[in-house]
Amino acid sequence: MRERRYSSTSPERLAAALFDVAAESGLEGASVREVAKRAGVSIGAVQHHFSTKDEMFAFALRTLVDKLLARLSEVERGGDPARALFAAMSQLLPLDEARSREAHVMAAFAVRAATSPSLAEIRRKTLFTIRTGLSAVLIGIGTPEAETRAALLLATVDGLALDAIGSPALYPPEYLEHALDIQIGMILQGADVVPSSSIELAS
Amino acid sequence: MRERRYSSTSPERLAAALFDVAAESGLEGASVREVAKRAGVSIGAVQHHFSTKDEMFAFALRTLVDKLLARLSEVERGGDPARALFAAMSQLLPLDEARSREAHVMAAFAVRAATSPSLAEIRRKTLFTIRTGLSAVLIGIGTPEAETRAALLLATVDGLALDAIGSPALYPPEYLEHALDIQIGMILQGADVVPSSSIELAS
Numbered sequence: 001m002r003e004r005r006y007s008s009t010s011p012e013r014l015a016a017a018l019f020d021v022a023a024e025s026g027l028e029g030a031s032v033r034e035v036a037k038r039a040g041v042s043i044g045a046v047q048h049h050f051s052t053k054d055e056m057f058a059f060a061l062r063t064l065v066d067k068l069l070a071r072l073s074e075v076e077r078g079g080d081p082a083r084a085l086f087a088a089m090s091q092l093l094p095l096d097e098a099r100s101r102e103a104h105v106m107a108a109f110a111v112r113a114a115t116s117p118s119l120a121e122i123r124r125k126t127l128f129t130i131r132t133g134l135s136a137v138l139i140g141i142g143t144p145e146a147e148t149r150a151a152l153l154l155a156t157v158d159g160l161a162l163d164a165i166g167s168p169a170l171y172p173p174e175y176l177e178h179a180l181d182i183q184i185g186m187i188l189q190g191a192d193v194v195p196s197s198s199i200e201l202a203s
Numbered sequence: 204m205r206e207r208r209y210s211s212t213s214p215e216r217l218a219a220a221l222f223d224v225a226a227e228s229g230l231e232g233a234s235v236r237e238v239a240k241r242a243g244v245s246i247g248a249v250q251h252h253f254s255t256k257d258e259m260f261a262f263a264l265r266t267l268v269d270k271l272l273a274r275l276s277e278v279e280r281g282g283d284p285a286r287a288l289f290a291a292m293s294q295l296l297p298l299d300e301a302r303s304r305e306a307h308v309m310a311a312f313a314v315r316a317a318t319s320p321s322l323a324e325i326r327r328k329t330l331f332t333i334r335t336g337l338s339a340v341l342i343g344i345g346t347p348e349a350e351t352r353a354a355l356l357l358a359t360v361d362g363l364a365l366d367a368i369g370s371p372a373l374y375p376p377e378y379l380e381h382a383l384d385i386q387i388g389m390i391l392q393g394a395d396v397v398p399s400s401s402i403e404l405a406s
Contacts, residue, residue, distance in 0.1 A: 114369050145385055154362070155362030162362065170330060
């Protein structure tokens with residue numbers, strides 16, 4: 001009986017269950033008991049894969065980050081840089097139900113990183129990876145202060161997501177898209193390639 | 204005995220205790236029991252002031268917001284707008300120990316607002332108040348897209364704070380100040396008053 005329960009789950013399924021619980025009730029609701037219940041397995045089955053709650057959280061955060069980074073890396077690099085940056089960064093904004101859930105859980109992990117070294121390490125690597133990717137795009141088109149502007153673009157998106165998750169009425173999707181467009185226009189000011197959105201902005 | 208315990212505390216003292224617990228262990232650590240313990244009072248004394256944990260959280264968030272808004276309103280409005288915006292917004296960045304604790308607790312409340320209507324309402328009003336204040340400054344100096352840029356400036360600061368609280372090594376104080384300076388320079392591009400920081404930026 002125990003064996004059957006163990007074989008009926010996987011770390012990935014538990015990470016998905018944790019994500020669902022956290023998206024609905026926050027990370028504070030994602031106890032081992034609740035995750036087990038959501039995954040339809042015993043508490044022992046969760047403990048078989050994760051010896052601590054922190055380990056379970058770290059695996060769930062890595063799973064979510066991997067999914068987001070995969071989506072970011074799928075964005076077309078060629079063509080208009082403003083459009084490419086918009087396509088990448090809009091993956092991290094709560095523009096629909098799925099991304100609202102992701103933004104909520106990501107922000108919850110970001111806060112939890114302040115008190116959890118294992119989450120902090122994953123978060124640090126993630127921020128570094130995204131900043132490096134954005135920097136490469138900005139440097140490639142001769143943007144001034146490329147590295148700082150890359151960090152600012154990421155911070156703006158993280159901040160818009162944080163502000164929006166508790167106040168969706170103040171930050172509807174079309175508003176978030178407009179704001180992202182304006183920020184990208186400002187970020188690209190002074191670059192060799194003047195993007196269409198910054199021409200709009202200057203008018 | 205009961206009376207003496209009740210009279211020995213106040214909602215303000217409990218809010219301060221909650222803030223201390225949350226700054227050290229996150230909001231998930233701020234149970235009624237822990238807050239009572241930190242304040243040196245009985246659980247009953249907490250319950251005398253707050254009938255639910257949500258009520259206690261809402262009072263603590265309002266207390267923190269009032270403190271931050273008071274600091275923002277103390278900033279000198281006259282003189283260089285870039286300097287005034289920098290002075291105001293740097294209150295919200297984790298530039299020292301006190302502001303790191305505030306940024307951590309504010310971000311934790313922002314995430315909790317996604318699942319708590321009472322916290323969401325306080326958060327919504329706070330964002331609206333700060334955005335309106337920033338907009339007024341930007342409109343006053345003829346900044347294009349003033350309202351959107353005001354929301355972007357606030358989002359950038361919220362995002363930098365969120366990114367920094369779990370990754371202080373990636374976002375040391377001098378880096379955060381430099382990033383804020385660059386963002387303000389971009390925000391003020393096209394305004395009637397060209398601030399000193401955007402001249403630096405263009406070089």
